[in-house]
Amino acid sequence: MRGPGGEVRPWKRFQLRISTRRSLRALAYEPVRVVVADPPAFTPPYDHALAAALARAGAEVELVTSRFRFGAVDEADGYRRRELFYPLSSRLFRRSPLRLPLKALEHPFGLARLAAAAADVVHVQWLGLPELDSWLLRHRAPLVLTAHDLLPRRTAAKTGLWRRAFGRFERIVVHSERGRTMLAEFGVAEEKLRVIPHPVTPSDPVRADDGRTVLALGLIRPYKQLDQARAAVSRIEGASLRIAGDANAFLPEAEIDRALGESTVAVFPYRAELDQSGALLRALGAGVPAVVYDVGGLAEPVRTFGAGRVVAPDDVDGLAAAVRELLDDDAALAAARAGALRARQELTWDAAARAHLALYRELA
Numbered sequence: 001m002r003g004p005g006g007e008v009r010p011w012k013r014f015q016l017r018i019s020t021r022r023s024l025r026a027l028a029y030e031p032v033r034v035v036v037a038d039p040p041a042f043t044p045p046y047d048h049a050l051a052a053a054l055a056r057a058g059a060e061v062e063l064v065t066s067r068f069r070f071g072a073v074d075e076a077d078g079y080r081r082r083e084l085f086y087p088l089s090s091r092l093f094r095r096s097p098l099r100l101p102l103k104a105l106e107h108p109f110g111l112a113r114l115a116a117a118a119a120d121v122v123h124v125q126w127l128g129l130p131e132l133d134s135w136l137l138r139h140r141a142p143l144v145l146t147a148h149d150l151l152p153r154r155t156a157a158k159t160g161l162w163r164r165a166f167g168r169f170e171r172i173v174v175h176s177e178r179g180r181t182m183l184a185e186f187g188v189a190e191e192k193l194r195v196i197p198h199p200v201t202p203s204d205p206v207r208a209d210d211g212r213t214v215l216a217l218g219l220i221r222p223y224k225q226l227d228q229a230r231a232a233v234s235r236i237e238g239a240s241l242r243i244a245g246d247a248n249a250f251l252p253e254a255e256i257d258r259a260l261g262e263s264t265v266a267v268f269p270y271r272a273e274l275d276q277s278g279a280l281l282r283a284l285g286a287g288v289p290a291v292v293y294d295v296g297g298l299a300e301p302v303r304t305f306g307a308g309r310v311v312a313p314d315d316v317d318g319l320a321a322a323v324r325e326l327l328d329d330d331a332a333l334a335a336a337r338a339g340a341l342r343a344r345q346e347l348t349w350d351a352a353a354r355a356h357l358a359l360y361r362e363l364a
Helices: 010-028 044-056 099-116 130-136 159-166 177-186 226-234 253-261 278-285 299-305 316-328 330-346 349-363
Strands: 033-038 060-066 080-085 121-124 143-146 171-174 193-195 213-217 240-244 265-268 290-293 308-311
Touching: 033 044, 044 060, 044 349, 060 099, 080 099, 099 130, 121 349, 130 159, 143 349, 159 177, 171 177, 171 349, 177 193, 177 299, 213 226, 213 253, 213 278, 226 240, 226 265, 226 316, 240 253, 253 278, 265 278, 265 316, 278 290, 278 299, 278 330, 290 299, 290 316, 299 308, 299 330, 308 316, 308 330, 316 330
Parallel strands: 033 060, 033 121, 060 080, 121 143, 143 171, 171 193, 213 240, 213 265, 265 290, 290 308
Antiparallel strands: none
16 A cells, blocks of 8 residues: 555565465465463473474474473473473572562563564464563464463452453454453453364273272362362262372373373362363373263263263262262173263364364464
8 A cells, every 4th residue: 555655565565575475385284383371380291292293294383482491291202392481490490489470570571582483373372471471472473372261260359350461362262262252251352262172182091990990180279179080089988089289290101191091980070170181181191991970071072072071060979879880880881981982083183283283273
């Protein structure tokens, strides 16, 4: 477009270049350059699996994160990994009260490094400090957010903060239809929301369960309500509860596989504070049926694939009855195990990567 004197307006020239680049990329199927960002390194296994699957699907992928303070992480597989956030606080402190103030000081510098990363799409997995991100997070490329927890527990009551934060993104990914409904009711525009189910993490542990072991798997957090799991299992004759998790660190893979192989059923009596559970998808991926409370999106893979039982939230009697049924009825247990394997076959990381790439191409 030309101005009053016939000159080409610079901002229009810039828009034309962007439009032309996107059109050529769409026509030529040029690889999409994706930055996957998890500044606080909340979910290294998820970040790794998504980045590797996107790379297998043909994207150029860079994972931007920080040092994981509680153990080793997977080596980059087909993608680049850079620790651009919290170079001091993630190394000098673990649970010292000094870590958080230093982290807050470092955070804007990490955001500046992220803004300089070359990308066609920036996909944020977790907001490190939403109070700052809602004002300072920016990039020339379109921004996408996966709302793993929908409204994170620590700041869920700050509705203005989260409306402002969600407003910074052109697309928001949730893992369930219930998650989509909840964010739409919160005020997120429907056209921004996309449902991409959380993939199953497959494994083949040696089966060595005694037919009466109930598993509670994953990082130990208050919202997982282990007291209700204990109460339910205590009402089942001959059953025992195995807790495979730690409050501060991920368990080694060998220990997780052993726990899954020695367990008959897994339980997830969670409060309604998240969209989906990686631990649940890990259990299903090992062929272990699950009994879940009907909160967030936990029920969707269990119902869809017949991979266990769904119980009303906080119904300890119902939880005990559902677990007892699977432990006492061989046919019911076999059917639920078959459902878990169906979930494993369909909810793959490669399928998730294809869905993410389709979303990215809407924007890039």
